[in-house]
Amino acid sequence: MGTPQSDALHANxxxxxxxxxxxxxxxxxxxxIDSVKNGLDLGYRVIDTAQIYGNEAEVGQAIAESGVARDELFITTKIWVDNFAADKLIPSLKDSLAKLRTDHVDLTLIHWSSPENAVPVAEFMGELAKAKAQGLTKQVGVSxxxxxxxxxxxxxxxxxxxxxNQIELHPYLQNRKVAEFAxxxxxxxxxxxxxxxGKVLKDQVIETIAKAHDATTAxxxxxxxxxxxxxxxxxxxxxxxxxxxxGAQQLVLSDADMAQIAALxxxxxxxxPDRLAPKWD
Incomplete structure (x- = not known):
């Protein structure tokens, strides 16, 4: 087992x-800027952002000022729903790349499905595939x-x-059907x-497990x-x-710990969000 810093350097x-x-x-x-700079200084090498976050330029600035080489990093961004159409998706990704100060990202996700199916899944996934073929992104996915x-x-x-598939998933929403299908x-x-x-940080079950492992609830x-x-x-x-x-990367929970959290x-x-949410499983 490596140090947290070395573990964060490398993709699984x-x-x-x-x-x-x-x-x-x-x-x-x-x-x-401060969060990303601190993270990179501590050994994080995977940065997740999105067009709708309105912070791609600042993330790009933090990366540039950190001095960390691009080939050490794994950068993810997400295409916003306004940019799904065939004539918009790739230009919007190029705009994201300019803000991030890179010629490619490692992963590009569709952030939400198109509201009321205004742009069919096949259309925007096809455009993502084209972006990958053009070298703008190494991998593609969904959220x-x-x-x-x-x-x-x-x-x-x-x-x-x-x-x-990047989804909301925590001890109180374990999303098992979606996870198992994926x-x-x-x-x-x-x-x-x-x-x-932060809700789970005060959970009594998780607090008890954390104490037993001399770990934090996070x-x-x-x-x-x-x-x-x-x-x-x-x-x-x-x-x-x-x-x-x-430090979560070094923590190994027991089967009993995992079962207790599963029960939460x-x-x-x-x-x-009203406009964006699909019919959840």
């Missing part, structure tokens, strides 16, 4: 997407996709072409909001997700939390 060789990264959702301006939407994406480009197709799950906006929740095979992308504005979160599932979905 058995998965398409590295298991541990740094999220930037809701982080803006100098806050996101917030249900089983039905994943099936449509698979029909369009094949399961092998879809690296991940895994059956060889599509990795990336868990976002793994700490449920480390327990992150380790739980990774032990299930899910990639995680926690964010923080505090350097000490960024450093502590890295209550279908508590925190992200379901």
């Amino acid at each position: 060789s058995t998965t398409a997407v590295p298991m541990f990264g740094l999220g930037t959702f809701r982080l803006k301006d100098q806050v996101v 917030n996709f249900t089983i039905d939407l994943m099936k449509q994406a698979i029909d369009a480009v094949g399961a092998d072409a879809i690296a991940t 895994q059956s197709q060889g599509i990795q799950i990336t868990s976002y909001m793994t700490l449920a906006y 480390q327990v929740a992150l380790a739980w997700a990774m032990q299930l095979g899910f990639a995680v992308i926690p964010s923080s504005t505090k350097r000490e939390n960024l450093q502590s979160n890295l 599932d209550r279908g508590d979905r925190l992200t379901s």
